[in-house]
Amino acid sequence: MLTELDVRQAVEFESREHPVLSVYLNVDPHRRSPEKYKLALRNLMAQATEALEEDRQRLQRFIELGYNWQGRGLVVFSCAPEEFWWAHSLPVPVEDLVFVSHRPYVHPLAELLDTYQRTGVIHVDQVGARLYLFHLGYLEAVEGYLGEEVRTHRAGGWASSRYQRHEAETARQNLQDAAELAEQFFRDYRVNRLILVGTEPNVARFRELLSHRLRSMVIGTFSVDANAGPKEIQEKAVELAHEQAQAAGQALADQVITLAHKGGNAVLGLPQVLHAVQSGRAQHVVLLQGFSQPAFRDRHTGFVFLSEQEAGEGTELEALPDAVDSVLRRALLQGIGVTVLREHPELEKHGKIGALTRY
16 A cells, blocks of 8 residues: 655655655556456556666566556656665556656656545445555555444334334444544544445435535445445445545645636746745646656756746756656655646646635
């Protein structure tokens, strides 16, 4: 499972003397056989003319001998002279991409982190609940609760209504106990989104028992029976998370544009967003998928400029392949939110990138 430490290691690494090979490869077995994605990898390597031969061979050996043949996406960063190797298989597909620079190319990784950010999944039934952490497409069961079994009594007569009241109260108490467990668990794990899973009646009852804070974090629900396994839940949760991330991103982009036009705490366009991120003012960055722009970086301070004129005389500059990648890298390091959208016509008109700011 890809952890926050793994992400930080990728974001923080830099080699001043040697190039870093970054590869994103779609290994989705529903779309490609191993032969096909190996061919795709060879095509990517043919494009990476600036990569070191040692890194090329290292990656080829990994695919042939070390890859575990699991997952739907593969991300690899390699810089052999610096003994840096970062390889992770993901349960979600990625688009094929190769990039060679002095740092790992984290632009697509930031998009994955946004879409499949840390989410809690609660599978509820009348007996209890199973609590999962869902992160970057992985689903990991980390807590569970089992209450008193609810038996359905079919007896008639005067005792029937008493049995039914007892059953209803038992089921309600089980869900109440599960809701209290969920409150503490998701506070401890700093979850910011929730998906509720189960039969429609149980999910509806459980949702009403949650605190206002947790109810406001619910991004969606879907129906499964009590015996549904993690694989079934994971597949449906991936689809729901992707849909909800795009919907929330559209609303966020609308908000950024409206605030910027009113002179509020928002900026539009790469120059303004870059300045907001580098000065610590940015709170959440929203951009269009695939947006990139070359730039320059001060060799001594690391400050990024969009032109040599902007940097001024006397500044020792180096070419930077993608200033947007630098924005995303700094955002990940500073804990700034990032949202990547497939399309947004208004944001397209206003520079393809914007940000909410703290002031």
